[in-house]
Amino acid sequence: MIAALPLGAIPAADEAFRGEIREFLRARIPAIPPERRARSWMGFDAGFSRALAERGWLGLTFPEEYGGAGRGPFARYVLVEELLAAGAPVAAHWIADRQSGPLILRFGSEAQRRFHIPRIIAGQSFFCIGMSEPNAGSDLASVTTRAVPEGKGWRLNGAKIWTTHAQHAHYMIALVRTSGTAADRQKGLSQIIVDLSLPGVTINPIRDLAGEAHFAEVVFEDVLLGEDALIGEEGAGWAQVNAELAFERSGPERIFSSAVLLDCWAGYLRERGADAATERLLGRLLAELATLRALSVAVTARLVAGDSPVVEAALVKDLGTSFEQAIPALLTEALGADPEAVPPTALLRVLGYTAAMAPSYSLRGGTREILRGMIARGMGLR
Amino acid sequence: MQELLAEAAAELFSRHCPPALVRRLRAGGTDEGLWAKIEEAGFLDALRPEADGGAGLTPAEFLPVLLAAGRFAVPLPIGETAIARALLGGAAPPGAVLIAMPAGAPLQARIPAQRPAEWAVLPGDAALLPLADAREIDAAAPLERRLEWPEASIGQAVPEADWLLLGAWLECAVMAGALEAILESSIEHATVRKQFGRPVAGFQAVQQQLSVLTEEVFAARMAAQLGSIGGGEGPLGLDRARVAAAKTRIGIAAREAAAIAHAVHGAIGITEELDLHLATTRLLQGRALFGSADHWAGWLGRAYLAEAAGDFAGTLDFVRHHLAPQETA
Ligand SMILES: Cc1cc2nc3c(=O)[nH]c(=O)nc-3n(C[C@H](O)[C@H](O)[C@H](O)COP(=O)(O)OP(=O)(O)OC[C@H]3O[C@@H](n4cnc5c(N)ncnc54)[C@H](O)[C@@H]3O)c2cc1C
Numbered sequence: 001m002i003a004a005l006p007l008g009a010i011p012a013a014d015e016a017f018r019g020e021i022r023e024f025l026r027a028r029i030p031a032i033p034p035e036r037r038a039r040s041w042m043g044f045d046a047g048f049s050r051a052l053a054e055r056g057w058l059g060l061t062f063p064e065e066y067g068g069a070g071r072g073p074f075a076r077y078v079l080v081e082e083l084l085a086a087g088a089p090v091a092a093h094w095i096a097d098r099q100s101g102p103l104i105l106r107f108g109s110e111a112q113r114r115f116h117i118p119r120i121i122a123g124q125s126f127f128c129i130g131m132s133e134p135n136a137g138s139d140l141a142s143v144t145t146r147a148v149p150e151g152k153g154w155r156l157n158g159a160k161i162w163t164t165h166a167q168h169a170h171y172m173i174a175l176v177r178t179s180g181t182a183a184d185r186q187k188g189l190s191q192i193i194v195d196l197s198l199p200g201v202t203i204n205p206i207r208d209l210a211g212e213a214h215f216a217e218v219v220f221e222d223v224l225l226g227e228d229a230l231i232g233e234e235g236a237g238w239a240q241v242n243a244e245l246a247f248e249r250s251g252p253e254r255i256f257s258s259a260v261l262l263d264c265w266a267g268y269l270r271e272r273g274a275d276a277a278t279e280r281l282l283g284r285l286l287a288e289l290a291t292l293r294a295l296s297v298a299v300t301a302r303l304v305a306g307d308s309p310v311v312e313a314a315l316v317k318d319l320g321t322s323f324e325q326a327i328p329a330l331l332t333e334a335l336g337a338d339p340e341a342v343p344p345t346a347l348l349r350v351l352g353y354t355a356a357m358a359p360s361y362s363l364r365g366g367t368r369e370i371l372r373g374m375i376a377r378g379m380g381l382r
Numbered sequence: 383m384q385e386l387l388a389e390a391a392a393e394l395f396s397r398h399c400p401p402a403l404v405r406r407l408r409a410g411g412t413d414e415g416l417w418a419k420i421e422e423a424g425f426l427d428a429l430r431p432e433a434d435g436g437a438g439l440t441p442a443e444f445l446p447v448l449l450a451a452g453r454f455a456v457p458l459p460i461g462e463t464a465i466a467r468a469l470l471g472g473a474a475p476p477g478a479v480l481i482a483m484p485a486g487a488p489l490q491a492r493i494p495a496q497r498p499a500e501w502a503v504l505p506g507d508a509a510l511l512p513l514a515d516a517r518e519i520d521a522a523a524p525l526e527r528r529l530e531w532p533e534a535s536i537g538q539a540v541p542e543a544d545w546l547l548l549g550a551w552l553e554c555a556v557m558a559g560a561l562e563a564i565l566e567s568s569i570e571h572a573t574v575r576k577q578f579g580r581p582v583a584g585f586q587a588v589q590q591q592l593s594v595l596t597e598e599v600f601a602a603r604m605a606a607q608l609g610s611i612g613g614g615e616g617p618l619g620l621d622r623a624r625v626a627a628a629k630t631r632i633g634i635a636a637r638e639a640a641a642i643a644h645a646v647h648g649a650i651g652i653t654e655e656l657d658l659h660l661a662t663t664r665l666l667q668g669r670a671l672f673g674s675a676d677h678w679a680g681w682l683g684r685a686y687l688a689e690a691a692g693d694f695a696g697t698l699d700f701v702r703h704h705l706a707p708q709e710t711a
Contacts, residue, residue, distance in 0.1 A: 002596075004562075004603045007611075009708035085698040256698075263696035270687055276680060283682030284675070287630035289697055290705035291605045297707050298604065312600075319597050369590065376589035379569055379596055 002311050002378050007294065008301025014074040021082040024055065029086045035349040037087025038260045041253060042214050042357075044165055045089035046123070053123030058093050059101055066105070066117040073303050077252055077296075084256035085263075091165055091214075096120040098251065100127035100173050103191075103244050107232030112193070116171075130160040130174030130194070130218060131241065138370050141185045141238065145176045145220065147192055147229075154178075154192065154230070156200075156223040164364075166216040167203050172196055173244075175237050178230075189237035192229045199223070210356050248365045249313040252296045254320030255289065257361050258327035261354040262289075264347045265331050272341075281334055288323050292316065311378030318371045321362040328355035384446055391450035394423055399456050401657045407457045408496035417458060417478060425460055429468035429618060436468065441618050442610040445555055449606070452559020455660040459499050461552040466503060466510070468618060469541055477501055479510070481549045482529075483672065489531040491516075494671055495523050496663075502529070505545035511537040524663045525670050543617045549672035551609055551620055554628040557636055557668040558606035560661040564643040565599045567658055568592060571647050588646060595642040602635035613709035623685055623704040626678040633675025636665040 028048065029037070036043060052058055060076045062068025069075070083090050101120045104112055119125035136143045145158025160166075160174060172194045180188030196203065200223035205213035232240050266282060274282065295316045302309040332355055335343050362368040376382050398419050407413060420426060428444050430436020448461050459480050466479040477500030482491035484506035491504050503510050515536075516529040531537075572583035572592060582588050609628025614621025640662045644651050651658045669675065686700050703710065 004600065007604075007607050007707045081698065085696060259696070259698065266686065266697055274683065274687060279683030279687065280676050280679040281683070282686060283626070283679030283684075284630055284634070286682050286686060286697060286700060286705070287605070287627040287679060288634075290608060290627045290701045291601050291631045293701055293705075294608050294707035295601065295604050315597050315600055318593070319601055372590045372593035373586070375593035375596055379592060381569065381572065381583045381589050381592060
């Protein structure tokens with residue numbers, strides 16, 4: 001069984017960083033309409049990411065010897081919290097900064113680090129994640145995309161799907177089979193870095209239910225890769241991918257996906273006033289937000305202490321996505337409670353987008369059911 | 383120190399407050415020396431300032447004792463008594479003290495059911511009155527009792543304080559402890575109880591339910607810690623907004639968690655014999671008393687709306703300023 005999390009605290013030095021970030025955001029955010037800010041970490045704006053890079057805010061936690069800022073997890077926590085609460089368009093650099101960079105630093109060769117990390121930090125290399133395939137969703141070990149040795153490098157065939165912003169990315173880190181057969185499951189899987197500009201790569205954007213093409217299908221036909229495409233060890237892909245997903249689950253990003261909606265609504269209530277039921281709903285959401293944030297800070301404190309609180313992170317993610325999904329669900333009811341009231345259309349546009357996309361919160365990065373399975377294992381039930 | 387206190391409390395309650403005694407105490411039986419043991423351990427003077435002969439603990443430092451009391455379903459008002467002693471100082475009488483809620487008329491009070499004590503603080507009357515003088519005018523087991531005191535009852539004045547807030551904080555802490563007990567019991571039951579030839583914990587539907595239970599218990603524990611952070615303007619340095627958030631979140635957690643725990647236990651969980659109800663009825667009481675989640679959520683919502691809007695003053699800022707996991711600087 002896992003033990004209760006003690007309270008964590010954001011160190012003063014990292015908290016002090018918030019002022020600088022605010023100043024930066026104040027100059028940029030008000031110009032972005034709320035319904036665009038509602039995209040949260042799905043909002044793509046390469047210029048915005050490069051402006052962050054100019055400040056030295058990409059790769060904040062990466063070691064200084066590779067050009068990073070060498071700061072701790074709490075500095076990143078504060079940055080991410082500010083960006084997400086404001087609805088800043090962070091998608092361009094998001095995956096490289098959060099997952100691919102740390103993965104390369106941890107498992108990559110020295111040459112891979114020297115090549116990729118400075119480009120990530122400069123906002124020049126955007127990454128995407130090639131895990132899912134048409135027939136490999138939750139059952140990730142069943143991927144069939146295959147890289148076979150050819151000369152000194154690899155020949156890649158297969159297809160990935162649901163790849164967020166593949167059409168704008170420079171590189172994909174893909175989980176592929178490099179040896180054995182599908183029956184070998186986790187064995188024989190590896191992670192490779194694919195330069196998406198290579199011949200044989202076709203990217204077909206897929207329209208989402210909100211009418212945008214933020215994810216894509218990526219098809220590989222005899223793509224020839226150099227030997228340096230392999231990241232980490234051949235056959236170690238499964239363990240690496242799980243380490244990567246742990247980065248994905250431990251940040252504050254699983255609290256703020258509906259933050260723009262919550263704030264637009266709360267701002268509207270401030271102007272217009274609220275009846276008793278609405279006050280209670282607002283208070284309930286604040287209580288949940290405060291508890292989740294305290295949990296998330298506590299998980300970060302464990303990371304700082306050198307632990308890897310994998311189950312705790314899964315638990316906070318599941319609670320967090322439920323909260324993020326509850327916001328549009330409850331506000332849809334609340335905003336329609338009084339047919340005489342006339343909510344601003346800007347608020348309704350934010351609601352419309354957030355409510356439509358909210359089901360994805362508990363799919364991306366591993367579904368709710370899969371996370372709950374992990375928690376059950378952590379509690380000794382399986 | 384926190385850990386030592388947690389261990390000492392768990393040790394004391396596991397040895398001297400077995401479930402059988404919990405049942406007898408709730409039914410009005412004698413405490414079989416438990417109160418004396420609690421007194422001896424120093425828990426009752428823990429919140430009293432050091433200058434006043436107490437241990438001078440803060441609410442956050444005292445939290446482990448309350449969590450343990452909740453985990454073992456100790457029905458004696460340890461927290462209430464410790465608070466009364468902290469606020470009344472040398473004037474505090476010996477014996478167990480309850481915090482009452484007003485019942486709409488002078489010298490009438492609502493007190494928690496199944497919680498034996500000698501005294502009750504009546505916030506509306508600003509008085510501490512002996513329970514021996516009171517007449518039960520009505521009762522709603524297992525939630526509360528309605529008591530009335532004669533005019534002539536000799537009590538003692540109590541300082542004006544936000545007793546509702548104090549009561550709410552105590553309920554939060556005890557409920558978070560009770561939630562840990564139902565999680566342990568549910569996991570234990572699911573791994574031992576077999577159906578279809580295997581432990582029910584092997585069924586994915588049960589695993590998923592228990593994962594949600596785990597999440598709620600973790601959230602409640604965190605909320606209790608959040609609610610115990612000091613530096614506030616309330617009595618004992620408690621912070622009203624943090625207690626409001628805690629009571630709200632723990633109220634929701636208790637509702638969901640108790641439902642799952644009962645579902646996983648099956649019919650045996652409905653029996654008097656199994657200890658589960660000692661925790662789940664305590665949770666029910668805690669949800670209902672000293673302002674439910676609805677009361678405190680409403681308060682919190684109004685607190686947000688009363689704040690002036692700044693250029694970025696959204697919900698994160700409110701949480702950072704009023705509900706952060708560290709004392710507000
Ligand atoms: C907005 C969005 C962005 C995404 N971006 C990316 C990306 O950039 N890169 C990438 O690789 N993938 C991405 N994904 C894909 C995502 O990782 C998958 O959706 C996810 O892993 C689930 O796979 P699936 O959709 O095929 O669902 P399925 O696995 O088919 O699941 C369907 C249902 O069955 C349940 N289920 C499946 N197996 C079990 C089990 N063993 N026990 C209990 N229940 C089970 C699931 O929980 C779910 O409810 C994205 C998805 C979304 C929605």
